[in-house]
Amino acid sequence: MGHTCCSKQKVKRGLWSPEEDEKLLNHINTYGHGSWSSVPELAGLERCGKSCRLRWINYLRPDLKRGSFSEIEERTIVEVHRILGNKWAQIAKHLPGRTDNEVKNFWNSCIKKKLIAQGFDPNTHNLLPSSKANPSNINNNNNNNIHACNMFSPSSFFSVNSSHVSADASIDILEAAYLTLPSTSSPNANHESSPISTYEFQNPNMVWSEFQNPNMVWSTTPVQEQINPNFLTESMEINSVPTISTSHSYPISELENIVNESFQPITKSTNPEDIQLQSQQEEACEVVEDEETNMDVSFGSSNFDMNFMESTALPCGMYNYQLSPMDQLAWNG
DNA sequence: AATGGAGGCAACCGCCCGCCC
């Protein structure tokens, strides 16, 4: 087996010796890595390119942070994992100096066990059934939608210490919040037949944690690039998105305006399946309104509204502003 | 002191995706 680049040459496996590290380090410091497949030969190593790349990324890179994870890093991992799932590379982007491998190992060896010990399913971040049934585990809490995030302060990790959040990473959260749940778009939706690209925000279960406290969203890329068409489905039209670019922050209100300007309602689809889908979404939203809020929002309406996103996040347990008894749980395990 | 289990971590494996020809 093995990767194609490894099968063509005699390669060494296993732990790297200090001499090998030095060769790789010297080579990359002098020439850069260029094509990884050519690095072993140029550096005089009997390793495959992938192995060199991995060694560099996970160990030799000069910007790596050493040592154990801080509590803030731990919380960041939990919060981002709750949204992104096992997207270790994406999670690692939120932790400067940490690698995906490191985050993954830390999760599997430490955080996962802590969550389980506190009665949370590490995959869903929801309470485990046994914990729900056992009041002693959850401090007599009856809310089955409580999330592991509520172990922490309701202020998001973005407000804890912005230096721990890379500038381009918060948008991953924004995108992933839409991508987390199964797509509600019809598999038969015919995008090609539409004369223009039409989309609709497909996942109302938005985690808008960036918008809760810091009042600022950081951006290194134009908004148009940040908005991933994958989290949009039919019925909203993408207009020319104003470009706010390159490494600056802008207020929440500005982003809200941008999004509102960028997504305008269009006529609903005539596709019977889409109509049924929209009807289901509207029904679901009505339940949301009845149960959680009187806010004048509806998934059927195409007005994109931050309040809407926040309110719809509540019933699905994606986000909860309210302090719950879970907040009182100690993180130290 | 020897041994076995648990935990942590580095590295590998296999798959996927994008690019190029």
Added chain:
DNA sequence: GGGGCGGGCGGTTGCCTCCAT
């Protein structure tokens, strides 16, 4: 269009260390 290749990523494995017995 499709095949090859390189890079990236998540899952898994295996080794090393520590600690209890």
